[in-house]
Amino acid sequence: MRRMRLAPWLFSLTIASAVLVLSGCGDSAPDPTYASRDGETLLARGNCTACHAANETVRDRIRSLPGPRLIGNDGAGSRLSPDFIRRFLNDPHAAKPGTRMPHVLHGLADDAKAETIENLLAYLRSQRPDGWVEPQPSNVLPEDIRHGEQLHRTIGCAVCHAEPDLQRLAQWTDLASMVAFLKDPLHSHPAGLMPSMGLTDEEARSLAAYLLQNQAKGPDGSLITTRSPGLRAEYTERPMADRGIPDDDHNATRLFVWPAINIDFDRREDEWAIRFQGSIDIPSDGEYEFFLGSDDGSKLWLDDALAIDNGGLHGVLWKSKRLTLSKGLHPFHLLMWEILGGNELKLEWIGPGFKRQPIPADRFVHESLLLVPSKQDAVADSARAVRGKELFASLGCANCHVAPSSKGPAFAELRPDRGCLAETPTSDAPDFGLNATTRASLRDVVTHARDLTLTLSPKRSVEHAMSRIGCVQCHQRDGVGGPTALTGALFTSSGSAELGDQGRLPPRLDEVGDKLRPETLAKVLGEGEKVRPYMLTRMPIFGSEATRGVAASFTAADRIAAHDAEPTFTPESVQVGRQLVGSTGVSCITCHTVNGRASLGVPAVDLGIMHRRLRPGWFLAFLENPIAFTPGTRMTRFWLPNERIFQTLLNGDPQRQREAIWNYLSLGEAMPLPAGLVAKSGEWEVIPAADPVVFGTFMRDVSPRTICVGFPELVHVAYDAQHARLAKAWRGKFMDSAGTWEGRAGQLSEPGGSSTINMPDGDAVAILASRETPWPAPSLVFKGMERDGTRVPSFASQLPSEVGGHRVREQMVPVLSSGGARLRRTIESWADEDRTDMFARIAVGASISGDGLSFNVDGRMTIVLESKGAFVRTIDGLGGPTKELLVPVDFKYVEGETPRYRATVRFDIAW
């Protein structure tokens, strides 16, 4: 069977193909509203309501998709070649088979049509205020094209664009425009029919090179390599053994063209290597001396023979070599590696008639492919542009490409055999290139136009959205859509993931509204959230326009599990959950990663994101019998009916055990690591395991004397020794130590997790003349650290003698609670007398509200005090009135202690 050969860009979304994909789909359940999925999809893609005014209900149901943005600085005139624009306007269906662009000018005689096209072209090209810039040829390497081809095949492009028409693409545009389009297709095509694939710059460039490769082909169709300025550069990052990388190791992290011998390209500090290859152009016959200076090692080959070996680990070291060379090109190859410390690379020479100098950039060339965009046969013509602008409005282009206006008859009055829908469209109606099937579908839906005023049921709405957006190309739901015999082989997984079809095929969307929380659905649809790292196919980003309201339809359409409430949270249940998840229990970690840490086996969906994404009812039911939800799943059924496992845990009660796992997962990024997962050596993340970990560092926005404490409960604090104050608290990952411990280090560190809270500047306690006295400038002085029997540190500080010389000690410990651990903070102070004028400052914020024990700060953190007496006062802050939460420090006489009075302030912070 011949594979569909369709133009890239818009093909899958074309009117013709929508029906191709959908025909043969099973009938949906009976519905009281009229519903033609095919016909309404065609209405949406044809953007029919842009010309045929419809009421809001109809518009909402159809969700017409606007045309590409043609106007503006980077509009069509600056990204498409004049030749393409002419041919496209002359006959869109011939120039780009399957396009949803109608043939508007089909009723004009040839002369008038040519004149109209030139005027429209002039208008489009007048959009750039700085005038037309002739597109420049671009250099690409053969590897770019190969990489692009691989991307096209694996990430999902080929599902819609089976075989790009390279011949035609080469005439459309230039590399820079294509890269810009691929990077952000929604910018010019907001309808989302061509979604964003989340490409990196390098990926977009490779893909564009692949699509435009015919611009580098000769008449016989073979790629022509040309000699271009600069050198081919292979950059690699990896741990360096002391002698750098092997001479013939071409495993590059990045490949690019670099103009001269230097190391000014984007790179890291340590442990990298660069390889330059190409030819050097020797200006004349004679004797040359080459000087190679590098920190660390380097090697130079000329004419494929090692000329200078400057290897090793060293500071800037120069080596030289004298060679007799003939005029002309000689193969050139230079390898340099940086292990640690300083880095430098210089290549200089002395030759006939010139003194020692760096080898000029224009002496280097390399073999590359030159993509030459088609010639721009057009001149600026402001008179034509003015006429073009008028035509753009009068012909109705603006209806789709700028904003709808009622150009044609109202939607409700459309006749199925007139205008666009006539067997042969009338000369004043656009020709959409309909075939018998599509015309029949449209005629059918137009005939029932009045029924479109009814709102679709959620189930229908989902069906329509999936067909309108194109979800059905990859996903199956209710037996409709999903990979076909043609596309199935395009879905692949990364080599290491042995997850079978489940590891490569996009998930089915049956009952997905029951499975995913509404906000997750919105995130997946709007942002293309991707949680299956083993699948090479990417979830595209369709943009807000195309996906508006769709998540809610899924939730409304699907049956939600009966018991969808959060189970009761207790710290004990979290501990049981942790045991069950770990290798001592049902061992979820055999397959599932945990907050980015590798599982013991395959990389199945991360446990750390499950609570955030999944609905509790679905999760608990799924755990009970996975295969009932996902036929063919590799997820094991651990709890068989009438059987109890791990009977010491919650008496073996299956439901409570599953709830315990859910409670444990509810800690998200703050889930303490389950048994069986250990940090691998050589990684820089510091993971508190048994005892709290104390870590001294320079911390950004804190001070160069920051002492961080990481707890196994995955709540952590940063204490600023320079200012004797608690500075930050956060959950999740504790610390990436590379900036403090790798190489010469000295990078400013930052909390490892997210959800960081900052504590107020200044001292935690102070002596105030009255409750109105402003909080004084900081004066506490750091005095050291104590570690108790569980190795939890407390921090000692002291007020200067002129303000009493009181000793202060504070300790922070985690307390497990839903959503992660809270922080319990204890501040102790000592005094010789029973003074009543010392206060502790608990929080500062724009708004603080609460009763005697519990206070909310700025809606982002909750403070729960152990004892009463706290009060909120208003002060003049930098940004206006600010609230402070203070509590009087209550000294108590302590028998036998010196000083004799001690006070303790204790409170929990939840955030």
Next chain:
Amino acid sequence: MFMMTMMFVSSLLTVAVLSAPPTESDYWRIDTVQAPESIVLEAGGLLPHDDHRIMACTRRGEVWIIDQPWSKEPKFSLAFDGLQEPLGLLAAKGWQGPKDWIYVAQRGELSRMRDDDGDGRIDRLETVCQAWDISGNYHEYCFGPVQDKNGDLWITLNRPFGSEPFGAKDWRGWAVRITADGKAHFECAGLRSPCGVGASPDGEIFYSDNQGEWCGTNKLSQLRAGDFHGHPWGIESCKRSESKVTYPGNVEEIAKKGLLMPEAVKLIPHFRLPAVWFPYDKMGQSIAGFVWDTTGGKFGPFEGQVIVGDQHHSSLMRVALERVDGEWQGACFPFRSGFQSGIIRVAWLPDGSLCVGETNRGWGSRGEKQWGIERAVWTGKVPFEVQTMVATPKGFRLNFTLPVDATTASNVASYHMSSYTYELHEAYGSNEMDTKPCGVVKATVSADRMSVDLEIEGLRAMYVHELHSDGVRSADGLPLLHPEAYYTLNRVPK
């Protein structure tokens, strides 16, 4: 060709050396602490705890106690963590309370720590002095402490190198004396990268500095109140009232074109020359910790000399100091190479072996391991070495560890000497400047054949005198284990 070979072989026979010539390892054995992979033993400080335990602090801020360190499976226990790049440990004598306080230098403070309950874990860390600030630059290391003859503690503060995210701070490149009341006394300025600080048996304080800008090559200098050591980085702090150093002027301007050492001494007030220069690469590349040999002969025949570590060369060097007109100067010699990683700390063990703390992170080293702890143990054999090189009014006296062969030792052709100095300038390092050969006019062997007096033509004060005694043989026909010596002749004795 055959005849030539025969002659060569017979000449060897005449000196009675049939086996391969002895090497360093015949005299000093290296033992290695076998540590698990997971323990990153970047030993910045070493403190022999008792006869079977060593305490080590690491650049990662951990404090480890290693029990039976030289056994096949030493026992490691973590005593503390969270220190900021601690680079020295000291059990200071007679200081502030119970003697079991251990003093440790962190980037931003001098602290002391103690195990209250004797369970092997440190329970308490107290700040002793935090009179200097750090800007958040990696190079702001703090080295020490060591204790002087009055019982005061000394630390040295590295200059920053690159960005200073929390703002430039005072007292960088200074040596600080801290008294028992916790007060800081800012004694000397102009230090660059003072990785080693040590106390002589008499309680005088010395420091070692690393080659770079304003430091022509590695050096060992005495620290005395009021001295300026050449690097202008922190000299603005001289203007503060706490400074013991009078502002030496705009050094960058004075030495703009570079000054040879004899000129620099004249033009820059309070500029102190080092006791010993270590010519770059010939005598190490990254000078580090040092100790005086106070083992009473347990470590070999160099009692009273200084053993100096070098990070890049992963080696130990040897310095024989002497006082001339009350000022220290002397010679340095290669001693023992071949350690597994870069040495930054040295400390005596109770048995007279020398423990070394190693890390090459950030700078690299010839030893290919990234970190570790080793020790050098004297095998009991005496190598043939120049034991000391002493300045005399007309040249140098070489005292040997073993009797010399009178014929070779009295032959002036057995010796070769040249002299050079360095330039004080901003550029990184200095070439050897103004190099001239020195004539060895006469070599007189003493009656006991244990020393040789060299009469030298062209002695120059404030120049390094590099001696190669390649021709000298011991009475047993051995060449010197290390024929080279580098004497920094600040003053010619009268």
